[in-house]
Amino acid sequence: MSNKCCKNHTDWQMKDAAIDLARLEPVLEQYDGVQGSLITILQKAQELYGYLPVDLLAYIAMRAGVKPAKVLGVATFYTQFRLNPVGKNLIMLCQGTACHVNGSAAIEEAIREELGVEEGAITPDGLFTYNNVACLGCCSLSPVMMIGEDTYGTLTPERAKEIVRRIRADG
Amino acid sequence: MSTQIIVGKGSCGIAAGASRIAALLEEGLKGRDCSIKTAGCIGMCYLEPIVDVIENGAKRTYVRVDADAVAEIIKAVSGDENTAEQYEIPKEDDDNLHKQTRIALANCGIINPEDIDEYIARDGYKTITDIIREKSPEEIIGELKTAGLGGRGGAGFPTWFKWRAARDAPVPKDGIKYVICNADEGDPGAFMDRAVLEGDPHALIEGMLLCAYAIGAPQGVVYVRAEYPLAIQRLETAIRQAEERGYLGDHILGTDLSFTLRINAGAGAFVCGEETALIASLEGERGMPRLKPPFPAQKGFWQKPSNINNVETYANVPWIIRNGGAAFSAMGTENSKGTKVFALTGKIKKGGLVEIPMGSTIRDVIYGVGGGIRDDKAFKAVQMGGPSGGCIPADLIDTMIDYRTLAATGAIMGSGGMVVMDETTCMVDMARFFLDFTCKESCGKCIHCRIGTRRMLEILTRITQGEGKDGDIELLHDLALQIKDGSLCGLGQTAPNPVLTTIKYFRNEYEDHIYHKKCTAKQCKPLLRYTINAEKCTGCTLCSRKCPVDAITGTVKNAHVIDPDKCIKCGKCAEVCRFKAVVIE
Numbered sequence: 001m002s003n004k005c006c007k008n009h010t011d012w013q014m015k016d017a018a019i020d021l022a023r024l025e026p027v028l029e030q031y032d033g034v035q036g037s038l039i040t041i042l043q044k045a046q047e048l049y050g051y052l053p054v055d056l057l058a059y060i061a062m063r064a065g066v067k068p069a070k071v072l073g074v075a076t077f078y079t080q081f082r083l084n085p086v087g088k089n090l091i092m093l094c095q096g097t098a099c100h101v102n103g104s105a106a107i108e109e110a111i112r113e114e115l116g117v118e119e120g121a122i123t124p125d126g127l128f129t130y131n132n133v134a135c136l137g138c139c140s141l142s143p144v145m146m147i148g149e150d151t152y153g154t155l156t157p158e159r160a161k162e163i164v165r166r167i168r169a170d171g
Numbered sequence: 172m173s174t175q176i177i178v179g180k181g182s183c184g185i186a187a188g189a190s191r192i193a194a195l196l197e198e199g200l201k202g203r204d205c206s207i208k209t210a211g212c213i214g215m216c217y218l219e220p221i222v223d224v225i226e227n228g229a230k231r232t233y234v235r236v237d238a239d240a241v242a243e244i245i246k247a248v249s250g251d252e253n254t255a256e257q258y259e260i261p262k263e264d265d266d267n268l269h270k271q272t273r274i275a276l277a278n279c280g281i282i283n284p285e286d287i288d289e290y291i292a293r294d295g296y297k298t299i300t301d302i303i304r305e306k307s308p309e310e311i312i313g314e315l316k317t318a319g320l321g322g323r324g325g326a327g328f329p330t331w332f333k334w335r336a337a338r339d340a341p342v343p344k345d346g347i348k349y350v351i352c353n354a355d356e357g358d359p360g361a362f363m364d365r366a367v368l369e370g371d372p373h374a375l376i377e378g379m380l381l382c383a384y385a386i387g388a389p390q391g392v393v394y395v396r397a398e399y400p401l402a403i404q405r406l407e408t409a410i411r412q413a414e415e416r417g418y419l420g421d422h423i424l425g426t427d428l429s430f431t432l433r434i435n436a437g438a439g440a441f442v443c444g445e446e447t448a449l450i451a452s453l454e455g456e457r458g459m460p461r462l463k464p465p466f467p468a469q470k471g472f473w474q475k476p477s478n479i480n481n482v483e484t485y486a487n488v489p490w491i492i493r494n495g496g497a498a499f500s501a502m503g504t505e506n507s508k509g510t511k512v513f514a515l516t517g518k519i520k521k522g523g524l525v526e527i528p529m530g531s532t533i534r535d536v537i538y539g540v541g542g543g544i545r546d547d548k549a550f551k552a553v554q555m556g557g558p559s560g561g562c563i564p565a566d567l568i569d570t571m572i573d574y575r576t577l578a579a580t581g582a583i584m585g586s587g588g589m590v591v592m593d594e595t596t597c598m599v600d601m602a603r604f605f606l607d608f609t610c611k612e613s614c615g616k617c618i619h620c621r622i623g624t625r626r627m628l629e630i631l632t633r634i635t636q637g638e639g640k641d642g643d644i645e646l647l648h649d650l651a652l653q654i655k656d657g658s659l660c661g662l663g664q665t666a667p668n669p670v671l672t673t674i675k676y677f678r679n680e681y682e683d684h685i686y687h688k689k690c691t692a693k694q695c696k697p698l699l700r701y702t703i704n705a706e707k708c709t710g711c712t713l714c715s716r717k718c719p720v721d722a723i724t725g726t727v728k729n730a731h732v733i734d735p736d737k738c739i740k741c742g743k744c745a746e747v748c749r750f751k752a753v754v755i756e
Binding site: 035036037038039040042043073074077078079080081095096097098100101102133134135136137138139140141142144149150151152153 | 182183185186187216217356357358359360361362365397398399400435436437438439440441452453454455456457458473514515516517518522523554557588590591592596601604605608612614
């Protein structure tokens with residue numbers, strides 16, 4: 001993180017106007033010069049903005065003094081990082097072995113039917129996005145999904161739909 | 172004497188509603204001489220939420236606790252009347268727990284993971300307060316050698332050997348070596364490490380401290396997967412408490428030992444379970460494995476000598492040092508010592524965590540502790556070792572749990588995932604499932620792994636869609652061997668195992684799919700055919716009303732017919748039919 005003489009956030013305009021670069025400033029300062037902290041910076045940036053648009057990655061590269069290709073390379077390597085925005089509630093459908101054996105495919109079908117969108121897309125009301133994810137480690141409750149930080153286990157297609165409806169009703 | 176109430180709050184307990192139960196208990200017992208505490212997962216996930224009540228030294232365990240049960244428990248605690256008996260743990264389940272031998276899980280579900288005093292009360296940190304004053308680092312490594320502890324991440328490589336190599340590595344100028352814990356439990360179907368992190372984080376810290384002492388490392392890192400937020404939070408708390416008590420930091424308890432520990436959250440990549448890939452990820456790079464040697468013991472994290480073990484391995488170490496290596500090696504078989512934790516899931520009655528001595532059989536786990544197959548269906552196979560492992564068929568159920576005997580079947584011990592499958596699981600579909608996983612998770616460095624797994628996936632997908640061709644099995648076999656030879660890291664080399672073991676033991680299923688276009692487990696939709704048995708059909712019209720594509724025709728009180736050209740095989744008709752008239756072939 002050497003390029004201190006370079007432009008700072010006030011010179012950069014993000015395509016997504018909701019991204020306020022000033023909020024990232026404390027993170028960049030905290031990890032300024034800390035070797036190997038790129039993944040941590042990306043994690044914190046995603047926590048702040050919900051996703052990592054490509055122009056934000058370019059900005060982080062500039063501030064960290066590394067090539068944008070490297071930042072993009074890291075961001076696309078790990079499944080945690082999202083380059084596109086998601087709905088207010090991110091539904092993670094576990095596709096681990098136990099969930100697969102216990103019918104996670106039917107749960108995905110039910111969720112897709114209930115939301116009316118494909119994996120990764122945002123529902124028109126902006127409330128939901130669903131993603132298939134690797135094992136969530138709650139195998140004894142399979143099939144499982146996580147919405148935000150909450151885990152829902154022993155799902156049936158009907159129960160999965162009900163949970164989504166309840167969250168939708170709460171806004 | 173006050174009453175203690177313990178609510179099991181591992182991730183599974185919380186998912187089953189434990190937080191709400193704790194809140195209800197708290198509210199209902201307000202003002203009484205009661206303390207409500209948290210514990211981690213006891214391993215009986217199928218009985219969650221679980222509440223323990225300790226009164227006058229006697230413990231009662233309540234299971235599958237709901238709001239009604241809470242009301243009864245409160246009455247029982249208040250001494251009003253004891254009508255909570257119906258919620259007490261069945262004797263059989265309680266016995267199951269005592270049948271196990273718990274070393275790595277000794278404290279899980281018993282102590283409050285957020286209270287260091289409860290850990291200390293159970294001999295926690297005794298190795299640091301007492302034993303290391305008497306035992307040299309060499310002696311610690313010697314105990315591990317006597318114990319015969321093998322790495323619990325899967326391969327079972329002798330732990331003492333790794334520690335010795337890291338100890339013998341020349342000390343760099345700045346004096347830094349690293350102790351690294353691999354808590355990136357990526358195997359689908361495995362959650363042993365999560366249970367230890369959530370239920371007994373101090374055991375991990377103590378194990379890492381002993382490693383730090385043995386190899387002379389002043390710094391440590393725990394690489395935890397980001398999917399385990401609760402584990403990270405509890406480990407953070409534990410590290411802070413250990414620092415406050417002087418078990419971590421400079422000159423620990425006035426000795427020459429100094430050790431600082433931090434957490435690094437992974438970002439989701441299965442390949443980071445491989446140690447050189449994990450190191451790359453710790454350094455902020457794409458997590459791609461590199462050629463060994465040099466081994467991490469010589470050049471690891473930031474090129475410093477580093478020792479990497481997984482959570483369960485470290486969690487075994489304090490017990491071994493306290494009780495002696497011989498006590499550990501007294502359990503198990505000639506090649507595999509001690510105990511092993513398994514995550515028992517899938518089509519099993521009593522899923523959860525099981526810790527048993529090596530040398531037990533698969534039958535002991537599935538039918539002994541696990542209670543057998545759900546709905547009493549026929550046991551078909553058990554998948555062990557995740558994407559690097561294989562499926563062990565029913566007729567090998569008496570196979571001993573031992574690194575060598577399991578490897579001889581084509582599967583591996585692995586990190587401890589045991590996914591049980593019954594007659595309704597299609598083995599070709601299982602192979603396709605794992606290849607889909609390894610194909611997505613291949614880091615892309617080696618061509619055989621990157622492209623070979625994709626080709627295998629395409630063939631398997633074709634077979635499950637009814638488009639299998641003569642020669643496919645041979646082609647899969649050929650590709651599998653090439654991937655094994657052509658991949659750098661262990662994950663690539665083992666990626667074809669799920670396919671090889673299913674071909675070895677379930678070749679008939681592959682042949683049924685390819686030559687007879689038949690899926691006996693009735694899982695591969697394109698191979699199914701839905702018809703209505705005219706004798707059973709009462710003409711209730713329910714199926715035709717529920718059919719999403721209007722493929723079912725018929726009039727009231729007359730047998731209905733499914734048009735195979737329109738049918739999308741969604742299974743709705745079979746689901747709603749009350750007369751079992753829909754036949755699936």
